[in-house]
Amino acid sequence: MDDTPADDILEATYHALCKHGYADLTLQQIAAESERSKSSIHYHYDSKDELFVAFLDFLYERRASQLASVDGDTPRERLASLLDALLSFEETAADGEFQTAMLEVAAQAPYDDAIRRRIAEFDQYLFETVREIIEDGVETGEFDTDLEPAVAADLLTTTVRGAHTRRVAVDHPTDRLHETMDQFVEDHLVAAGAVEEVRG
Amino acid sequence: MDDTPADDILEATYHALCKHGYADLTLQQIAAESERSKSSIHYHYDSKDELFVAFLDFLYERRASQLASVDGDTPRERLASLLDALLSFEETAADGEFQTAMLEVAAQAPYDDAIRRRIAEFDQYLFETVREIIEDGVETGEFDTDLEPAVAADLLTTTVRGAHTRRVAVDHPTDRLHETMDQFVEDHLVAAGAVEEVRG
Structure with missing residues (x-):
């Protein structure tokens, strides 16, 4: 056997x-x-x-x-690399077909417990990964100490999921959103002291 | 006839x-x-x-x-009402079933031009609606004048789409994300002068 x-x-x-x-x-x-x-x-x-x-x-x-x-010496670098891994699609036919099939699978989840459990586990894994990076960044002071890591991670995880759905369903380009999310992290997660020489 | x-x-x-x-x-x-x-x-x-x-x-x-x-005397109120309309789901079986079916329809879009066109048109409508409200708010000074309305609208539209997908595929509760998005608007879109008596 x-x-x-x-x-x-x-x-x-x-x-x-x-x-x-x-x-x-x-x-x-x-x-x-x-x-x-x-x-x-x-x-x-x-x-x-x-x-x-x-x-x-x-x-x-x-x-x-x-x-x-994912690469990165600091939480800020690791979060940027993670978003890159999640939002950089290969512009190949096979990659587009794969993403399309995976949305079909997600749509099947409510009808199939075994599929639903796997998708939910991965969703939770992704959320936890983002949350841990943000938590690390808050601890080191690289990210804003007022942040609630779980709240910010929920927002980012949801936006990544939305980017995938829009890419498949309406062919929405992800590259611009990728820039927006990088900018969002820089503007709203990174602590003011970490981006500016002099705090306003 | x-x-x-x-x-x-x-x-x-x-x-x-x-x-x-x-x-x-x-x-x-x-x-x-x-x-x-x-x-x-x-x-x-x-x-x-x-x-x-x-x-x-x-x-x-x-x-x-x-x-x-949607209700609201100001862009800030209108954006909050819009997010409320987009993210408040009725906790009824029929509403859950409807959202589930609509994710199936979205997953079908790549295979069906007529369906894809309708979904894309509504996606565009939603984006434009959000963009116009943010643009109005920037013009009246209620929103931060540094904002790029199209960029912020793309982020919000994508997050709303992600909330719908996660709700159906992994039963992710939307109420907390709703609070997060309201908070995001207050913290990052609303101009500092509009929320605080004294600017820091």
Whole structure:
């Protein structure tokens, strides 16, 4: 019995998802993106639903480790790198298709507890990551000590989610919003002493 | 020939959408929510797609006129009323179901030009409404004259969209974010002279 995770199946799921979207995704299409037969995939996963949940675990774990390792010597730099990782989309067809499929998956969450739980866990992870960085910055004095880290983190997490939705649904360009959010952090999170030589 | 819009069909579409979601919606289900037969609906609309686009026009027109008439004597009051209209959800099952269905519709936008155009038009309308209020506030001096209205409006519009997505996908409560956004407007948009007796 093979107990190691079948990462190639999960990679194939990614490619099939980009190509076909979530609603129409089949095990057959996933097999077509891999070196495996449909029955070999069935050996690992009983159903498309089971495979898809494993795929979400794989995807969010990888994304979380990317976000955990963003560059930056200070909280301010780390927050800028994090926003960059969250809002810099590759302008490739595959990336656009992937984001589109993931909005379909999010829209499916209310109907599917297993999917909903994964999306909620990642949402919480993202919120906590932002909150911790802001908290660190408040402690070091780099960020405004009047800030409530959880409140600022909730606002940023929500805006990032909105940027993704608008990008997919109305093709809203994210680069300008990215600049706006960087500016927002500089103007409203960073402590006055950290940006200006002389405090007004 | 009846040339008046068949509003009762569009109302029935709303109820059927809440009950069944977008993916599985049929003309039969819409007929079941109305006093009409399926063939009577067909008399007005050739297909489910044609009806659904008419429904979106109806929905967004009604929503736009609600948002255009929010209360407030000043830009600051009008912006608070607008955020209230956008972020106060009724905690009813039907409202939750409606928001859920509308996220499904947004996720469908990349695959359907007619739907995408309607969502994009309403997105643009919302952005312009926010931008105009902020611009008015900058002109009257109630908002900070350093603000770029389009930039602030982009941020607020994106955050509202994110609040809707997170509410549906991860059941994230919107009331706290609502407070945060009100606070954000007070702290970062409203001019210092308008909130404090003595400027620091």
